[in-house]
Amino acid sequence: MSIVVPVYQGERTLRALIDEILPLTSRTYSPSGRPLVVEEVLLVFDHGPDGSADVIRELVSDHSFVRGVWLSRNFGQHPATLAGMASSGGEWIVTMDEDGQHDPADIGGLLDTALDRQSSVVYAKPTNAAPHGLWRNAASRGSKWLIATAMGADSTVSYQSYRLVLGEVGRSVAAYAGSEAYLDVALGWIAGEVTTSPVELREEHGRRSGYNVRTLLSHFWRMVLSSGTKGLRLVSFIGVAFAILGLVLVLWVLASYLLFDVGTEVQGWASTMVILLFGFGATLFSLGVVAEYVGVNVKTAMGKPPYLIVADPADGPLGRTATRPEPPEHTTPT
Structure with missing residues (x-):
């Protein structure tokens, strides 16, 4: 498995998340007894306002299974997720948030659902209310209802950022999705069976959501435009x-x-x-x-890309901040 984590404000949460994933990097078993191994965790740096970049570099240095994926600028959660998918190599791709809401221990349940139902995409289906405010939860439910009724989406599937995707499906979507495509709509274009698996969401670890009213409306509108004509x-x-x-x-x-x-x-x-x-x-x-x-x-x-992967800025020309030392002043011998 490959785990893709888009990182925007992960300075205080990434270390704890990697610690939870660490046991899965050795051979473990799903609740139904199926073996699984997390071979890589791709942390996609999306140019957030905190010190996430330094944390990613430290985690890459400390753990051989952690890889950093560097974007040229801030593109947003879905493009960052696509960039991570494009860089992955696992038979399955798990996408999850950086803030600790998603428990890595639920990955085995997602895998069992995928294999039992022969599904190429499995979304986590929360069994509890999302740990957000009343208005945001109501807006989320309302937007999903509107998509399901007015736009003809599958009302039995609730889009979540915690998802399990067949590797070849995820990498194919990352290769052809346009800059304005909504990730879950693009997955629905080519995925076979799409289903859900129950999980329990956790509280965010010491940080507020990076979404505000404007970004949520933009997120919803992209979903509308991506859903066809x-x-x-x-x-x-x-x-x-x-x-x-x-x-x-x-x-x-x-x-x-x-x-x-x-x-x-x-x-x-x-x-x-x-x-x-x-x-x-x-x-x-x-x-x-x-x-x-x-x-x-x-x-x-016009060819606007949904994302652009670059090298770690600290290792390239942008990281060469040292200036040439001034030559010593010549003094006249006495």
Whole structure:
């Protein structure tokens, strides 16, 4: 197995995570008695604001199974995960967070589920509420429900960053996924059987989540755009709905004029303005959705990479910070 950990704020949590993984680097057994060995742990440095880079270097020096994967800049969790997948060599790839929520001891259960159900992708399915705030949990459930109902995703599978992926599937996705692709949607394009396995989430170890409202909304919107042309179909649905509404209003106005005595006074300015505002709002929303799809295709056509792996900056030209010593001052002999 290869374990891929995207690292953004792991200065205080990575050492404990590696200590928990360490027993799995020798031959161990899953709950059903299947042998497994973690051959490598890939720590993908995503240019976070703390001292994660130095911790990664120390762990690489201390453990032969730990490898550092260095990105040229901050790309985000999903691109960093793809970079780790592309660099892996295991028959299976496990992806997990850096913050201690995911217990490495559950990996054996994920493997049993994959082999019992012949699944190429297994997501961890939390048996308890995520250790986040009420609003974030509600937003997460709401977004997943919206994807499942409006976008046609599988409602029985809950996307999680703790997942087990068949190695050849994960590396193939990392090779062709575009810069705007949502990782789990891209996995669904080629994975065979996708299922879940129960796990219990733990509290984050002494740090707050790196996600805020803006990044969560961006995460959700990328999921929508990656799920195919269903967003464009929604635009068509809005157009048809407003066309039908307009026809109904026209028929109502004609019926009022022909069948009822409405007098000569001009009425209805407020309702007219409301209709115009709703109509223009729907039009602008539809144009915005279309523009997002055009933007995704433009970035893909221009060759924007989802990630770029580089050497450890400390070992290359950026690490050569020492300056040439000043020559000694010449003194006149006396």
